Amino acid sequence: xxxxxxxxxxxxxxxxxxxxxxxxxxxxxxxxxxxxxxxxxxxxxxxxxxxxxxxxxxxxxxxxxxxxxxxxxxxxxxxxxxxxxxxxxxxxxxxxxxxxxxxxxxxxxxxxxxxxxxxxxxxxxxxxxxxxxxxxxxxxxxxxxxxxxxxxxxxxxxxxxxxxxxxxxxxxxxxxxxxxxxxxxxxxxxxxxxxxxxxxxxx
Numbered sequence: 001x002x003x004x005x006x007x008x009x010x011x012x013x014x015x016x017x018x019x020x021x022x023x024x025x026x027x028x029x030x031x032x033x034x035x036x037x038x039x040x041x042x043x044x045x046x047x048x049x050x051x052x053x054x055x056x057x058x059x060x061x062x063x064x065x066x067x068x069x070x071x072x073x074x075x076x077x078x079x080x081x082x083x084x085x086x087x088x089x090x091x092x093x094x095x096x097x098x099x100x101x102x103x104x105x106x107x108x109x110x111x112x113x114x115x116x117x118x119x120x121x122x123x124x125x126x127x128x129x130x131x132x133x134x135x136x137x138x139x140x141x142x143x144x145x146x147x148x149x150x151x152x153x154x155x156x157x158x159x160x161x162x163x164x165x166x167x168x169x170x171x172x173x174x175x176x177x178x179x180x181x182x183x184x185x186x187x188x189x190x191x192x193x194x195x196x197x198x199x200x201x202x203x
Contacts, residue, residue, distance in 0.1 A: 002027075004028045004053040011052035020079060021079045092146065107131065110124040112167065154184055
């Protein structure tokens with residue numbers, strides 16, 4: 001498999017998940033500004049122009065985080081990165097993935113776009129304040145989103161919450177979320193992914 005991603009972008013979740021699942025893959029770093037990867041046009045891989053894009057061993061390309069993460073989890077059920085298909089727990093996982101994608105991930109978007117007006121950025125921060133407050137309450141004292149079992153939803157949420165400092169959103173004002181980020185960041189495969197993407201220097 002080959003994962004096309006941008007350092008620190010939402011594709012970091014798939015990078016983490018592949019490592020947690022024990023799946024061998026090649027990482028191709030996409031320049032999201034120029035849409036170039038390995039000297040070629042990334043749009044030839046994913047015409048949508050964004051990451052992640054996962055090229056499978058049969059040549060097919062899978063896109064969209066929610067689909068990519070569940071695909072990875074299902075490749076190695078023993079890693080327990082997702083509940084079994086058809087169970088209520090699996091629908092709860094999809095519920096979390098949907099929330100992270102539509103309510104958090106997309107809300108950060110205006111804060112990174114240079115063309116966003118200050119009004120749009122302020123509206124985005126207000127939306128994030130509400131959603132992150134709800135998230136802290138929903139997480140409560142649980143270790144992970146699904147309880148005591150780490151899933152691909154945690155890889156995705158960790159990735160999105162890491163954007164806080166760059167976007168001017170202080171995650172530290174929600175102690176449970178800050179502790180959650182630190183807990184996920186300490187996982188060996190997360191450290192491995194952050195290092196591979198140049199986001200964490202080797203000690």
